[in-house]
Amino acid sequence: MTLNHYLVLSAALFAIGVFGALTRRNVIGVLMSVELMFNAANINLAAFNRFLHPEGLAGQAVVLFVITVAAAEVVVGLALILAIYRDVQTIHAEDFNLMKG
Amino acid sequence: MTAFIFYVFAATVLVSALCVVLLRNVLHSALFLGLALAGVAGIFASLSADFLFAAQILIYVGGIAVLILFVVLLAARSSELRARQVNQQWLAGAVVCGLILYGLCRYLGRFGRPAAAGPAHPTTLGLGRLLLGDQAIPFELVSLILMAALAGAVLFSKPEKSE
Secondary structure, three states: OOHHHHHHHHHHHHHHHHHHHHHEOEHHHHHHHHHHHHHHHHHHHHHHHHHOOOOOOHHHHHHHHHHHHHHHHHHHHHHHHHHHHHHHOOOEHHHOOOOOO | OHHHHHHHHHHHHHHHHHHHHHOOOHHHHHHHHHHHHHHHHHHHHHOOOHHHHHHHHHHHHHHHHHHHHHHHHHHOOHHHHHOOOEOOOHHHHHHHHHHHHHHHHHHHHHHOOOOOOOOOOOOHHHHHHHHHOOOHHHHHHHHHHHHHHHHHHHHHHOOOOOO
16 A cells, blocks of 8 residues: 555545535534544544654654544534524524624 | 555545435434544554554544534434435535545645555554653643633533523
8 A cells, every 4th residue: 555545535535524514504514524624634644654754653643633622623513503503493504694794 | 455454444434424425314424424433543553553543433433423423313303304405505515626636636646656664563652752752732732622622512501591
């Protein structure tokens, strides 16, 4: 397996994530697509670490930080979604228009 | 053998990611998200990143996917299960994604030379040394972020006081 295989896989996963984040109506679906994009970046970091700098582990350390920050982001995002859902009784993004002028 | 394992995991990741994005039922999307994250854990294992494999399973599959599943069960209504799940800009979105994929793949050619992947070593000891040595300050700052996220989640999910 070469580095290129992993990079192509990561690019495809990232594109799928971008498509989901752009087109899902459901806010939870958007959040899931963002998670897919995080994972694409993580695959890239681990693959570069393995193939270009096998003597160090800095890439894998960055992946650990990304995973931790993503967990924090998901927790706050889901709490926000639940709070908004209690208020407007929907989770479709186009209905969140309270601040529309 | 390595190639076979890689292709199995890559196919798992890509197919379940497509299911996450395209399926109508949000509950199925959340379940496929767990499968996609587990596939990414397999990719980490094939990159000989053993600690990342464990962390991915523990945090992503065991934590984040289950949390998203809970919120789907709390906030979804049965009438929405058959509603349209993509907005009206899906064609423009697909074009943008195709352009991004094309641009990325064009520049991936410069990594085409077969990079020598040396023998794999266990990474847990090295990662621990790195996190508590060179990167001790980011490591501590991340705990601050987790604390803030905890406080923020409690604050946002608290029911509002009636005035």
